[in-house]
Amino acid sequence: VVSTQSTGSSGINAEYGGQLGLDAKSMEFVDGGVQAQAKRALENMGHILESAGTGFDKVVKTTVLLKDIEDFAKVNEVYATFFTAPYPARAAYQCANLPKYGLVEIEAVAIVGDVDNQ
16 A cells, blocks of 8 residues: 655655565465565565656655564574665564555655755
8 A cells, every 4th residue: 555645845755655575466375475465565665666756766655564474584684685784673563464465564654855954
């Protein structure tokens, strides 16, 4: 799910989206466990960010939802290939169940457009 919200007259918008590790054509989870699902979730997110005119470099916050918090380090390895320093703020939680019983879901808030610091 993606929505756009204005944050005032500065022209800053934020895109929100929660992504699972689903293949867009089959709507089934990719094979390969939590790392493969994290990679696909972030690839899917990248397509959404691009279509909104922004990218991973303008993500300011992410939330990582995990079926098993013990998978955090594995997901973090994949996460580090999509984001660079300074990294966006991040929260990670273990959930009882994710949609379709996925292993990981990642959502992000990103700036769309230029930031007016005046």
